[in-house]
Amino acid sequence: MRTGRGDPIMHKERTTRNRAEAGRVHGRSLALLAAGGLLLAGCDLGVSNPALIEETDLETEQAVPAIVNGALGTFGMATTIMGGGGTYSASALLSGELVHSGSWVPPREISEGTPNNESPENQSHWGFSSQARWQAEDAIEKAQRLVSDPASSSWVALAQLYAGFSNRIMGEMFCDAVIDGGAAEPHTAFSERAVGFFQDAVQTAQAGGHSDTRLAALAGQAQANLMLGQWDQAVAAAQQVPTDFVFSHVHSENSGNEHNGVHNWAYRGDNGFQLTVWGTRWAEWGLNTADPEAGGDPRASFRPLLTSGGDPLIGGDNRRPVWRVEKYPARNTGIPLAKGTEMRLIEAEALLRQNQIGAAVDLINEVRAHHGLDAVDAATAAEAWPLLMQERGIELWMEGRRLGDVRRWAADGTTEPFAGYEVVGAVAGGQPASADPTRNVLDxxxxxxxxxxNEIFSNPNLAANPPR
Structure with missing residues (x-):
């Protein structure tokens, strides 16, 4: 096994992928161990009964890989598995990347634009996201205490990086921030924390020569500053990340907790095909792999499924056709967390805000050229803003990013007029699915x-003024 002195397990294509040994978590001490059990199994930690491991048994440098990988495992569960495909699937429904086509009520509410805060799915979205955040932050403290080189350790840098990503995602997706039983704060409190953790990861990775972790942390800084509207800081970080850089969270076939849950729900159709691309803008923008001659962007590829008799396959609601997401074709397909192509789009958006339309479109076309796509053009801001928003939507499709984008565009007077778009929402009773009305995502x-x-009722700091 790897010890705290070694490097985290990585897989690269020019893509850096960090190992996520996942497992269900049931408390602070066991949370760190359950997800790292495979790593601990090969180490002698002096535990007399491995079935009863206390937190003090982890006070050894040998436990650091399990501690950090445990945090990564919980991150994967929070984003793609728990609560019907994790926060990535929930945010895809709310932001119109997908439409609900199943029989489960809570995902239908999200798809119709009315998310609740009491369903089991919602409890999982908030609870596991909070646990992933806490676990990554706790892993930093433990790793710094246990490794011999905390200022340059690859494990410390990796924990700092995932603390940044966990906070960044919560800042983009949740209405409010509540941190470790504290009072309600603006959701941007998560984004501010993310910036700090990413800065720490850059410093640690730089000291240790962990170049890919450093680039991922710089990209994370740009993403979090984007949510905060701190454009100078976002661009300064983005400019340091090359266009061909990709950092993905790794999923695996080892156990159900380690699967790419977006694949399970949006490709394989677990639990009765609850999710479909039908009825979305991505069905217009993307490539239908069953009819490639019709054109469309391959970054948003989908496929309408058919029955054995050749009829359209209908989802679990016995109503809407299943158009499958093709982006993640296997349970071990990684999901990008940071990409150089997004950095170019951040730079492009910053230029658009300065009305430098030509320079912004040049950066959009740099991204398209990277993918072998034809160039586009825009002569006015009214043409360039929808182009930028569509390009971000396609480039980051099903990566858990659209909801944060729509929120910040909707809150900005410059971008709000261009930010809205229609997606199928409610059901037209007594009529075919083709008659189902659309909703504007901004509504x-x-x-x-x-x-x-669960958070509201168990947190005394929220009793007098609970979040919505």
Whole structure:
């Protein structure tokens, strides 16, 4: 096994992928161990009964890989598995990347733009996201204490990086921030924390020569500053990341907790095909792999499924056709967390805000050229803003990013007029699915995932003024 002195397990294509040894978590001490059990199994930690491991048994440098990988495992569960495909699937429904086509009520509410805060799915979205955040932050403290080189350790840098990503995602997706039993704060409190953790990861990775972790942390800084509207800082970080850089969270076939849950729900159709691309803008923008001659962007590829008799396959609601997401074709397909192509789009958006339309479009076309796609053009801001928003939507499709984008565009007077778009929402009773009315994504109430009632009822700091 690797020890705290070694490097985290990585897989590269020019893509850096960090190992996530996942497992269900049931408390602070066991949370760190359960997800790292495979690593601990090969180490002698002096534990007399491995079935009863206390937190003090982890006070050894040998435990650091399991501690950090445990945090990564919980991150994967929070984003793609728990609560019907994790926060990535929930945010895809709310932001119109997908439409609900199943029989489960809570995902249908999200798809119709009315997310609740009391369903089991919501409890999982908030609870596991909070646990992933806490676990990564706790892993930093433990790793710094246990390794011999905390200022340059690859494990410390990796924990700092995932603390940044966990906070960044919560800042983009949730309506409010509540941190470790504290009072309600603006959701941007998560984004501010993310910036700090990413800065720490850059410093640690730089000291240790961990170049890919450093680049991922710089990209994370740009993403979090984007949510905060701190454009100078976002661009300064983005400019240091090359266009061909990709950092993905690794999923695996080892156990159900380690699967790419977006694949399970949006490709394989677990639990009765609850999710479909039908009825979305991505069905217009993307490539239908069953009819490639019709054109469309391959970054948003989908496929309408058919029955054995050749009829359209209908989802679990016995109503809407299943158009499968083709982006993640296997349970071990990694999901990008940071990409150089997004950095170019951040730079492009910053230029658009300065009305430098030509320079912004040049950067959009740099991204398209990277993928072998034809160039586009825009002569006015009214043409360039929808182009930028569509390009971000396609480039980052099903990566858990659209909800944060729509929220920040909706809150900005410059971009709000261009930010809205239609997606199928409610059901037209007594009529075919083709008659189902659309909703504007900006009309969602609220346009964010809510703090769960479990948090509200168990946190005395929220009793007098609970989050919505």
């Amino acid at each position: 969602a109430d609220p346009l964010c995932l809510r703090v769960s009632t």
